[in-house]
Amino acid sequence: MGIPTSIKFEDHVKSNQITSVPLLDVGRGNDPLKQEFMDAFAGILETGRFIGGPHCQQLEQSVAEICDAQFGMGCASGSDALLLALMAIGIEPGDEVICPSFTFFATASAIDRLGGVPVFADIEPGTFNIDPAHVESLVTDKTKAIIPVHLFGQCADMDAIMEIASRHNLRVIEDCAQSIGATWNDQPCGAIGDIGCFSFYPTKNLGGFGDGGMLSTNDAELADRVRLLANHGMRPRYYHSEVGINSRLDSIQAAMLGVKIRHLDSISRGRQQNAANYDRLFAESGLSHAVSTPVCDDRSGHVWNQYTVRIEGSLTRDEVRQQLADKNIGSEIYYPVPLHQQECFEKLGYQTGDLPETEKAAACVLSLPIFPELNLAEQGYVVKSLLSILLEREPVIRRAA
Numbered sequence: 001m002g003i004p005t006s007i008k009f010e011d012h013v014k015s016n017q018i019t020s021v022p023l024l025d026v027g028r029g030n031d032p033l034k035q036e037f038m039d040a041f042a043g044i045l046e047t048g049r050f051i052g053g054p055h056c057q058q059l060e061q062s063v064a065e066i067c068d069a070q071f072g073m074g075c076a077s078g079s080d081a082l083l084l085a086l087m088a089i090g091i092e093p094g095d096e097v098i099c100p101s102f103t104f105f106a107t108a109s110a111i112d113r114l115g116g117v118p119v120f121a122d123i124e125p126g127t128f129n130i131d132p133a134h135v136e137s138l139v140t141d142k143t144k145a146i147i148p149v150h151l152f153g154q155c156a157d158m159d160a161i162m163e164i165a166s167r168h169n170l171r172v173i174e175d176c177a178q179s180i181g182a183t184w185n186d187q188p189c190g191a192i193g194d195i196g197c198f199s200f201y202p203t204k205n206l207g208g209f210g211d212g213g214m215l216s217t218n219d220a221e222l223a224d225r226v227r228l229l230a231n232h233g234m235r236p237r238y239y240h241s242e243v244g245i246n247s248r249l250d251s252i253q254a255a256m257l258g259v260k261i262r263h264l265d266s267i268s269r270g271r272q273q274n275a276a277n278y279d280r281l282f283a284e285s286g287l288s289h290a291v292s293t294p295v296c297d298d299r300s301g302h303v304w305n306q307y308t309v310r311i312e313g314s315l316t317r318d319e320v321r322q323q324l325a326d327k328n329i330g331s332e333i334y335y336p337v338p339l340h341q342q343e344c345f346e347k348l349g350y351q352t353g354d355l356p357e358t359e360k361a362a363a364c365v366l367s368l369p370i371f372p373e374l375n376l377a378e379q380g381y382v383v384k385s386l387l388s389i390l391l392e393r394e395p396v397i398r399r400a401a
Contacts, residue, residue, distance in 0.1 A: 018381040021369050023330025026202055028373040029267075033259055040255040047251075055254040060214065062261050063198065066181060067190030069216040071223035074249030075230050078177040078199025079106040081213040082147070083113060084247060085195045088225040089171045091116045091144060098138050099147040099175075100130040101338040102358045107149055107175050108339050118348070119143070120340040122355040126295035128152060128308065128365075131357070132160035139164070145171040150179035150189050152334070152367075153205065153271070153305035154296065158184045158192045165193075173197060176216075180206050181268050183301035190216040195226075200257055205271065205305050206264055212253040270372025271304035277376055278307055278368070281383040289313065290390050306334060307370040310361070313390050317364045323389045329382055332367045 030037070040055075047053065060072035075081050091097065093115030099107050101120035108118040121134045128151050135146060146165055148156035158174075165172045172193030176182070180198055182189050190196030200212035217223050228235055233244030260267075275294070282293050290313030296302045311317040321331050338358045340350035352359065368382055 018377050020328030021330060021374070021378045021382055023332055023367075023369050024203055024371050025373060026207065029371065033263070036259045037256055040259050041252065044251050044255050050251050051248055053251050055251045055258055056249050059249070059254040059258050059261065062258070063180070063190075063214045064216055066261075066264070067188045067196060067216040069191035069196070070218045071216065071220065073215045073217075073223055073226045073230065074254065075213040075215065075226075076247040076249060077211040078197060078201060078204075078213040079110065080230075080245070080247040081177075081197035081199070081215050082106055082110040082173070082175065083245070084226050084229055085173045085197050085215060086110050086114055086116065086145070087229050087244075088222050089145060089173070089194065094142065095144040096140060096142040097145045097147060098135050098143060100149050100151070100358070101340040101355050102128060102335060102361055103149045103151060103175070103339065104177070104335065105339065105342070106177075107147055108345070111147075112345075116144075117142070118339070118345070120338075120348075120350065120355060120358075122357045123361060124157075125357045125361070127154055127156075127297055127300075128361060129154065129156040130161075132157050132164060135161065136164050139168050139170070143168065143170060145173055147173045147175050148193070149175040149177075150182055152294070152308055153179050153182055153303040155179065155182050155184035155189050155192075155300045157297070157299075158187075158189075159299075162192065171195075177201075178204065178305035179303060180204070181264055181301075182303045185299050186301070191218050194219060195222055200253065205267055205303055206257060206260055208253045208260075209256050210253060212249050212257065213247075214249070267372045268303045270374075271370055272302065274370045274372070274374050274379065275302070275304045275307055277379050278370070278383070281379060282309075285383050285387050287383070287387060287390065290315075291386065304370055306332075306367040308334065308365050308367045310364045311366055312364060315390060317366050320386070320389055321366055324382075324385060327385045329385055330369055333365060334367050335365075336362055338362050 064072035091114045095116045096119045097111045098119045102123045111118045122131050124131045148161050174193045174196040176189045176196045177199035196216040198214040200208040229244035230247045233240045233242040292310040311320050
């Protein structure tokens with residue numbers, strides 16, 4: 001349920017007795033599924049098939065169906081999924097791949113590992129996703145691919161990205177690590193481009209009990225190539241046509257994820273409801289001058305892996321985060337140092353100011369708890385605490401409810 005329209009912000013936050021809110025409570029989500037997990041684990045023990053097997057095949061099929069893709073290919077992690085995708089499309093030393101700088105390290109490290117050159121694009125300030133206009137300006141005769149990251153659970157502008165890719169004959173690898181189930185114009189991410197890459201790290205919307213990853217595609221040749229490369233380039237056994245890597249999704253992870261994927265729709269709905277609750281609470285709190293809430297593109301079906309605000313008042317983001325921690329409220333900064341400013345990429349020659357929107361975001365973003373089991377009282381405590389922190393520094397003019 002949402003926030004009743006008859007309840008004002010002040011009435012709600014006075015009534016709750018919450019004193020702490022974690023950023024993520026994995027146990028709260030897993031506890032109701034314990035017996036299903038145990039039954040799935042027992043099935044693995046009985047078969048003895050710890051690599052590959054029916055659980056992996058079923059998960060591949062389930063993810064492919066979510067993506068409206070023909071093929072799903074399991075692997076050991078989301079990072080490996082990106083590496084395998086780049087290997088499969090033939091990225092070679094010197095090839096340029098355009099990607100955002102405002103993303104997790106794996107997006108660019110996979111390019112660098114193959115000798116490719118990450119070319120960093122700026123972001124759209126509202127959605128935090130890669131800016132297609134800047135992507136267009138970065139295309140050269142060395143460009144081979146674009147990696148749009150569907151950040152925080154919201155798809156990048158895939159209409160614009162695919163149009164650019166088509167015009168310049170570029171491959172598109174979707175980084176869907178945070179966005180399983182997200183859509184763009186009602187089309188699921190993961191098969192809009194040439195290939196999609198997913199992570200099952202425990203903090204993701206579909207999180208496993210360790211590392212795990214998946215790729216999705218409608219291209220049979222790419223699917224076959226990913227499977228070959230993920231198994232040392234070996235086919236048949238002990239015969240290697242090329243050098244691949246060892247990146248297999250183990251059956252225990254697949255079985256556990258097979259339990260959770262049946263609940264993915266309700267997980268996404270819980271996150272979407274919590275995002276709507278936050279929007280309402282923030283609108284009623286009078287914090288709009290100091291906290292900018294996330295922007296959701298009308299074309300995008302957001303699944304809210306993160307609820308990320310901008311702290312824009314007289315207090316810095318880091319000061320606000322510390323004071324939230326003092327009130328036992330979890331938060332996180334995704335991401336404090338853009339990739340173009342990381343020490344390992346100094347060789348690329350980027351300077352401060354090259355990606356202004358990326359750098360602004362890195363200085364002020366803060367992600368708040370939004371896991372699906374979060375309740376309204378906890379969200380009220382988060383917003384109330386933010387209000388009290390900001391009121392200590394500056395007056396707040398409330399908007400009429």
